[in-house]
Amino acid sequence: MEIKLKLNGKNIMGSIEPDTLLIDFLREHGCYSVKRGCETSGCGLCTVLMDGTPVLSCSVLAARADGHEVYTLEGLQQEASDFVGFIADQGADQCGFCNPGFVMNTIALLRENPDPTDDEIRAFLAGNLCRCSGYEGQLRGIRNYLDSRKG
Amino acid sequence: MITIQKYVRPQSLEEAYQLNQNRRSRIIAGMLWTKMSSGAVNTAIDLCDLGLDTIEETDKQFSIGAMVTLRQIEQHAGLNAYTGGKAAAAVKDIIGVQFRNIATVGGSIWGRFGFSDVLTLFLAMESFVELYKGGIIPLAQFASMPYDRDLLVRLIVKKTPGSFSYQAMRAQRTDFPVLTCAVSRLDGQYRAAIGARPGRAMLIKDEEGLLTGGINEESAKAFAEYAAGKVPTGSNLRGSAAYRTHLAKVLVERGALELGGNA
Ligand SMILES: Cc1cc2nc3c(=O)[nH]c(=O)nc-3n(C[C@H](O)[C@H](O)[C@H](O)COP(=O)(O)OP(=O)(O)OC[C@H]3O[C@@H](n4cnc5c(N)ncnc54)[C@H](O)[C@@H]3O)c2cc1C
Ligand code: FES
Ligand code: FES
Numbered sequence: 528m529e530i531k532l533k534l535n536g537k538n539i540m541g542s543i544e545p546d547t548l549l550i551d552f553l554r555e556h557g558c559y560s561v562k563r564g565c566e567t568s569g570c571g572l573c574t575v576l577m578d579g580t581p582v583l584s585c586s587v588l589a590a591r592a593d594g595h596e597v598y599t600l601e602g603l604q605q606e607a608s609d610f611v612g613f614i615a616d617q618g619a620d621q622c623g624f625c626n627p628g629f630v631m632n633t634i635a636l637l638r639e640n641p642d643p644t645d646d647e648i649r650a651f652l653a654g655n656l657c658r659c660s661g662y663e664g665q666l667r668g669i670r671n672y673l674d675s676r677k678g
Numbered sequence: 679m680i681t682i683q684k685y686v687r688p689q690s691l692e693e694a695y696q697l698n699q700n701r702r703s704r705i706i707a708g709m710l711w712t713k714m715s716s717g718a719v720n721t722a723i724d725l726c727d728l729g730l731d732t733i734e735e736t737d738k739q740f741s742i743g744a745m746v747t748l749r750q751i752e753q754h755a756g757l758n759a760y761t762g763g764k765a766a767a768a769v770k771d772i773i774g775v776q777f778r779n780i781a782t783v784g785g786s787i788w789g790r791f792g793f794s795d796v797l798t799l800f801l802a803m804e805s806f807v808e809l810y811k812g813g814i815i816p817l818a819q820f821a822s823m824p825y826d827r828d829l830l831v832r833l834i835v836k837k838t839p840g841s842f843s844y845q846a847m848r849a850q851r852t853d854f855p856v857l858t859c860a861v862s863r864l865d866g867q868y869r870a871a872i873g874a875r876p877g878r879a880m881l882i883k884d885e886e887g888l889l890t891g892g893i894n895e896e897s898a899k900a901f902a903e904y905a906a907g908k909v910p911t912g913s914n915l916r917g918s919a920a921y922r923t924h925l926a927k928v929l930v931e932r933g934a935l936e937l938g939g940n941a
Contacts, residue, residue: 528685545683545684546680546681546685568777569773574776586708586710587780588709588724591726652774654852
């Protein structure tokens with residue numbers, strides 16, 4: 528079947544199977560930041576924004592995205608560049624595999640709540656798993672970024 | 679993951695219902711649970727075009743479309759004002775924001791999962807389900823019915839004056855709950871919904887009036903003993919039956935004390 532959607536700001540068309548998952552469609556279209564880390568919808572690695580809302584692309588049919596707008600990290604480099612350096616400065620990433628999911632969900636968090644408390648950050652990012660770190664580095668990085676904005 | 683031959687977005691409930699009469703068809707809501715299963719689906723019936731994704735609030739009730747997400751429940755001002763924030767409290771540990779942006783109320787209630795925070799929460803309220811063919815029936819009745827091929831259209835929650843508490847015991851945040859417990863006072867009547875027993879949530883009403891004289895440590899304990907005595911528990915890898923019965927007593931007692939005040 529054919530689908531039409533807006534991917535990272537560009538209108539595209541694609542041919543899919545009825546059971547193609549959005550994650551696989553996105554990777555076939557060059558969005559390699561979107562990765563699969565689990566089979567149980569539990570790791571957040573595959574997070575993309577669909578109509579501005581963070582969703583798990585591993586658990587959404589590509590067919591559901593027909594007529595919608597999808598953003599992956601490839602399309603949000605600019606917005607991400609504001610804060611990713613602060614996370615890197617904390618050495619929060621070790622293998623870095625979880626990073627795109629964290630960054631995408633942090634973008635969603637900051638759009639919804641530009642000045643979150645630490646508990647609000649923890650709650651929003653609870654669905655992003657990292658097997659290397661203890662999460663404190665990511666939290667400190669986001670906190671430092673928020674503090675830097677306050678001057 | 680299931681395999682799908684054909685994907686359809688019906689434009690009416692009747693179309694969705696007719697398609698669903700074939701036993702190789704499957705309704706697709708958030709698809710999160712369905713994705714965990716295997717098997718061949720002929721027609722995947724995606725309910726996303728039926729306008730069932732809103733919560734309508736009137737003076738008397740909330741009407742929650744089947745495709746409303748758990749995140750909408752968490753963020754709905756009216757529902758959280760009515761429940762004192764317990765609607766949000768009940769769903770906040772279900773995996774993560776991205777998951778709750780997909781998981782639906784319809785899929786959660788239809789599934790009647792033993793571990794369901796969502797079923798436990800709404801059983802403690804005066805809730806009804808609207809089924810396309812089966813009409814409007816109390817949620818407690820629906821919770822004990824076998825699966826059939828009807829469609830869940832919406833969940834209706836009456837704004838009966840009341841107060842609510844919600845607690846779930848999890849070994850770790852975002853894990854499945856070991857026990858769920860919602861206690862409520864509705865028009866002066868007390869009830870406790872207990873789920874993750876690990877079977878489907880059950881509703882226990884204070885038929886002996888243990889709390890009607892007022893809630894204090896003694897009456898809360900008595901109601902907790904009564905409720906825990908009525909709820910069969912079982913063992914699985916998350917906890918033993920004895921542990922769950924113990925948790926039921928502790929959580930019902932705490933829940934009742936949290937409601938506080940007099941009838
Ligand atoms: C890994 C994981 C962890 C979870 N943890 C928790 C937890 O801790 N607490 C909790 O409460 N829940 C939990 N859940 C359940 C989750 O919140 C949802 O309840 C579940 O995924 C079903 O919702 P869905 O929208 O994904 O439905 P789907 O998977 O799309 O559908 C579920 C079933 O209901 C049928 N269906 C869906 N909508 C309708 C309708 N309107 N009419 C008729 N039939 C319908 C489908 O055909 C299917 O058989 C978890 C789920 C997963 C996968
Ligand atoms: S790949 Fe793990 S949640 Fe999507
Ligand atoms: S840095 Fe390795 S998984 Fe997070």
